[in-house]
Amino acid sequence: MLYASQLxxxxxxxxxxxxxxxxxxxxxxxxxxPYPPLRALAVRNGESDMYxxxxxxxxxxxxxxxxxxPQTEITSYEPRGDELWLIDQVLDRQIVDxxxxxxxxxxxxxxxxxxxxxxxxxxxxxxxxxxxxxxLGKPVQAVANAFGxxxxxxxxxxxxxxxxxxxxxxxxxxxxDKITRLPPADIASIxxxxxxxxxxxxxTAFSDETLADTLEESPSDVQVAVxxxxxxxxxADILEEMGPDEAADLLADLxxxxxxxxxxxxxxxxxxxxQTLLRYPVDSAGGxxxxxxxxxxxxxxxxxxxxxxxxxxxxxxxxxxxYVYLVDGQARLQGVISLRDLVMAPRDDPxxxxxxxxxxxxxxHTSQEDVAYLVAKYDLLAVPVVDEQTGELLxxxxxxxxxxxxxxxxxxxxxxxxx
Amino acid sequence: MKLRLQNWLRRIGFYLTIFGPGLITASADNDAPGIxxxxxxxxxxxxxxxxxxxxxxxxxxxxxxxAARMGAVTGKGAADLIREQFGVRVTAFSMLCLLLANLGxxxxxxxxxxxxxxxxxxxxxxxxPLAALAVGYVxxxxxxxxxxKILLVLSLAALSYVVTAFVIRPAWGDVxxxxxxxxxxxxxxxxLAVLATxxxxxxxxxxxxxxxxxxxxxxxxxxxxxxxxxxxxxxAWGNVVSAFIVICTAATLYSHGVxxxxxxxxxxxxxxxxxxxxxxxxxxxxxxxxxxxxxxxPLSTTYAICEAFxxxxxxxHRTREAPVFYGLxxxxxxxxxxxxxxxxxxxxxxxxxSQSVNAVLLPVLLILxxxxxxxxxxxxxxxxxxxxxxxxxxxxxLIGVAxxxxxxxxxxx
Numbered sequence: 001m002l003y004a005s006q007l008x009x010x011x012x013x014x015x016x017x018x019x020x021x022x023x024x025x026x027x028x029x030x031x032x033x034p035y036p037p038l039r040a041l042a043v044r045n046g047e048s049d050m051y052x053x054x055x056x057x058x059x060x061x062x063x064x065x066x067x068x069x070p071q072t073e074i075t076s077y078e079p080r081g082d083e084l085w086l087i088d089q090v091l092d093r094q095i096v097d098x099x100x101x102x103x104x105x106x107x108x109x110x111x112x113x114x115x116x117x118x119x120x121x122x123x124x125x126x127x128x129x130x131x132x133x134x135x136l137g138k139p140v141q142a143v144a145n146a147f148g149x150x151x152x153x154x155x156x157x158x159x160x161x162x163x164x165x166x167x168x169x170x171x172x173x174x175x176x177d178k179i180t181r182l183p184p185a186d187i188a189s190i191x192x193x194x195x196x197x198x199x200x201x202x203x204t205a206f207s208d209e210t211l212a213d214t215l216e217e218s219p220s221d222v223q224v225a226v227x228x229x230x231x232x233x234x235x236a237d238i239l240e241e242m243g244p245d246e247a248a249d250l251l252a253d254l255x256x257x258x259x260x261x262x263x264x265x266x267x268x269x270x271x272x273x274x275q276t277l278l279r280y281p282v283d284s285a286g287g288x289x290x291x292x293x294x295x296x297x298x299x300x301x302x303x304x305x306x307x308x309x310x311x312x313x314x315x316x317x318x319x320x321x322x323y324v325y326l327v328d329g330q331a332r333l334q335g336v337i338s339l340r341d342l343v344m345a346p347r348d349d350p351x352x353x354x355x356x357x358x359x360x361x362x363x364x365h366t367s368q369e370d371v372a373y374l375v376a377k378y379d380l381l382a383v384p385v386v387d388e389q390t391g392e393l394l395x396x397x398x399x400x401x402x403x404x405x406x407x408x409x410x411x412x413x414x415x416x417x418x419x
Numbered sequence: 420m421k422l423r424l425q426n427w428l429r430r431i432g433f434y435l436t437i438f439g440p441g442l443i444t445a446s447a448d449n450d451a452p453g454i455x456x457x458x459x460x461x462x463x464x465x466x467x468x469x470x471x472x473x474x475x476x477x478x479x480x481x482x483x484x485x486a487a488r489m490g491a492v493t494g495k496g497a498a499d500l501i502r503e504q505f506g507v508r509v510t511a512f513s514m515l516c517l518l519l520a521n522l523g524x525x526x527x528x529x530x531x532x533x534x535x536x537x538x539x540x541x542x543x544x545x546x547x548p549l550a551a552l553a554v555g556y557v558x559x560x561x562x563x564x565x566x567x568k569i570l571l572v573l574s575l576a577a578l579s580y581v582v583t584a585f586v587i588r589p590a591w592g593d594v595x596x597x598x599x600x601x602x603x604x605x606x607x608x609x610x611l612a613v614l615a616t617x618x619x620x621x622x623x624x625x626x627x628x629x630x631x632x633x634x635x636x637x638x639x640x641x642x643x644x645x646x647x648x649x650x651x652x653x654x655a656w657g658n659v660v661s662a663f664i665v666i667c668t669a670a671t672l673y674s675h676g677v678x679x680x681x682x683x684x685x686x687x688x689x690x691x692x693x694x695x696x697x698x699x700x701x702x703x704x705x706x707x708x709x710x711x712x713x714x715x716x717p718l719s720t721t722y723a724i725c726e727a728f729x730x731x732x733x734x735x736h737r738t739r740e741a742p743v744f745y746g747l748x749x750x751x752x753x754x755x756x757x758x759x760x761x762x763x764x765x766x767x768x769x770x771x772x773s774q775s776v777n778a779v780l781l782p783v784l785l786i787l788x789x790x791x792x793x794x795x796x797x798x799x800x801x802x803x804x805x806x807x808x809x810x811x812x813x814x815x816x817l818i819g820v821a822x823x824x825x826x827x828x829x830x831x832x
Contacts, residue, residue, distance in 0.1 A: 093503055094499075102731065103729075105728065106729075130507060135508075195493070221637075225637045
């Protein structure tokens with residue numbers, strides 16, 4: 001087992017055991033492989049320019065770096081531009097641990113001989129790596145052994161990490177694909193832990209859908225920062241992908257010109273929904289409700305309702321469907337049926353026999369605290385928002401948005417971002 | 420007309436979002452160790468310290484500008500950059516220095532809280548643990564932003580020094596002369612006072628805090644010029660107040676031969692303005708600035724150290740996920756409180772002496788920062804100006820000479 005930090009600054013010897021120069025960096029290629037192979041060592045001899053020795057001419061790396069050929073026969077390696085410079089670009093930097101779903105710092109890099117090749121196998125992010133670099137590895141190990149304990153190893157396989165360089169879009173792509181597979185909440189917290197340049201570069205590389213989901217989970221200052229780096233057209237696309245309630249919250253945080261411009265770029269239907277929500281104060285039921293929910297005409301039977309829902313584009317878009325709402329011809333709320341009851345009831349029964357005709361409702365100006373109270377009191381997963389005068393069903397507040405008022409999510413209780 | 424008003428309001432709103440770090444670090448110039456140092460210097464050496472205030476003002480402006488620029492260009496914190504550029508060993512050493520300096524300053528803040536509360540007749544054995552609990556609660560529960568504004572207003576009490584100076588009408592000619600003509604004495608006490616003045620004005624934590632907040636606010640190189648106004652204005656303004664503390668204590672206490680050794684004596688400098696209420700005004704300023712710094716300092720220290728070594732950090736993690744972060748944070752506060760509660764420990768002396776230690780540790784950070792701020796690969800065309808380099812090296816040299824002088828003068832006498 002060998003570490004990149006042990007190669008740094010080490011003397012390189014040729015086939016006749018004559019010094020060639022000092023190793024200043026380690027270049028690996030084929031980064032899409034689980035164990036990227038060593039391509040070359042970067043060498044400097046005194047004050048001379050840096051040059052590269054190809055991996056094929058290296059016979060051993062440890063305990064000393066030896067070449068297979070004498071100095072005169074070294075053929076200089078030409079970097080192709082797709083290599084990763086382990087010391088300059090990875091060591092000591094922050095990378096994403098996609099297994100642990102967190103941002104970690106690279107304390108060292110593990111290199112192993114696999115068959116006839118030297119390969120990058122893992123990233124040391126633990127205490128062992130730190131102690132080794134401080135020159136305290138062996139003494140601390142000895143103390144630990146004396147107490148009958150071993151130091152925990154903090155090596156993550158290279159497959160499970162995503163290195164990030166904001167200024168190298170090509171390499172960012174591989175990492176982006178790995179990170180995109182994580183749950184949006186984890187992506188949001190990773191973006192939050194990265195430095196601003198890197199997180200913005202990563203966010204802009206995501207697909208519209210991933211970015212929209214991630215932004216929904218992000219604190220508002222991150223949302224604004226990310227969105228303001230995008231072209232207006234793309235920003236509008238992202239807002240369309242987001243839930244109308246989340247999009248409205250985000251737009252409320254932007255300057256008036258910016259939000260007007262973005263609304264104009266959004267598709268009419270989505271823009272209208274968002275504009276409706278923007279009319280209400282942010283801490284009222286109207287401000288936190290979503291306009292995406294499942295509604296059906298109140299005269300259907302159970303079977304017809306299920307068929308109606310499968311065909312309804314509105315219901316298809318709905319992310320969570322805890323309840324189905326019954327409305328009359330004037331869009332007035334007539335009743336509620338839970339999805340469970342809907343599925344379990346006989347097909348031919350009219351909806352009315354199974355639905356709750358007098359559900360708990362709130363008005364658009366009801367305070368967020370009152371909504372949370374009702375949701376908790378009646379054990380609801382969502383509460384419908386109804387216009388006080390017309391009885392029209394305007395939207396629903398889901399339990400997660402309601403309890404934000406009483407139980408702020410971790411993001412919301414933060415002080416200046418870097419804490 | 421209405422449109423113009425709207426534009427104007429919007430512009431103010433824009434400035435307010437960018438401004439802030441400068442204001443916080445400016446008010447931190449006159450935190451408990453700051454007030455103690457300037458009062459001690461003014462009452463012991465009269466106006467003879469004013470030239471040094473001018474020098475450290477330029478120093479603070481220069482160095483805080485470097486911090487803000489590094490934050491805006493790289494989007495990263497100081498600890499992050501040091502680790503990426505210099506590796507583990509240098510990072511470990513510099514973080515140890517940062518921890519020591521900030522631990523000393525945190526002790527000084529709690530000493531300030533103790534001294535302020537004792538002026539109001541509350542024993543420190545009650546006041547300090549309560550203050551520590553309050554700080555921890557506010558910061559961890561996240562209502563910090565609101566509290567910050569209250570504390571900033573309280574610390575405005577330091578402005579009363581400016582008003583006092585105009586009430587007591589010092590000999591302005593003398594004041595001006597001493598602000599321009601430097602004097603230097605080869606006396607250990609004097610050198611300690613010089614170091615404390617440098618150390619309380621230009622602090623490692625203010626640097627780290629400034630860079631982190633600029634990076635966090637997402638200030639880019641395009642709107643960096645506004646941040647520069649905030650930084651330079653804040654630093655200059657903080658030091659104007661510092662200079663007036665020296666002037667007031669010199670005119671009221673030095674002229675009567677009172678060398679400040681306690682908060683009670685330091686409060687006397689405000690007596691010409693408010694008479695017997697001086698102690699209340701003094702302790703208000705002391706408490707506001709100390710509580711503010713005690714909230715920011717341990718957290719920004721912990722954050723920087725965890726950032727450097729890649730440990731989980733930030734208040735959005737739970738205790739079990741980020742044990743080092745919360746452990747270190749608690750350790751800094753608990754240790755500081757325990758030191759202040761040692762029976763008979765001289766609070767006032769501790770407040771300013773910790774700042775001499777700060778100054779001695781400062782060059783470690785300055786040298787690393789100079790290397791980064793001149794690295795074209797990192798700073799992308801935003802490297803230091805020649806003046807900034809010369810001045811920062813000069814300051815590093817001054818601290819070095821003063822430290823050596825401090826060590827050898829006892830041998831010479």
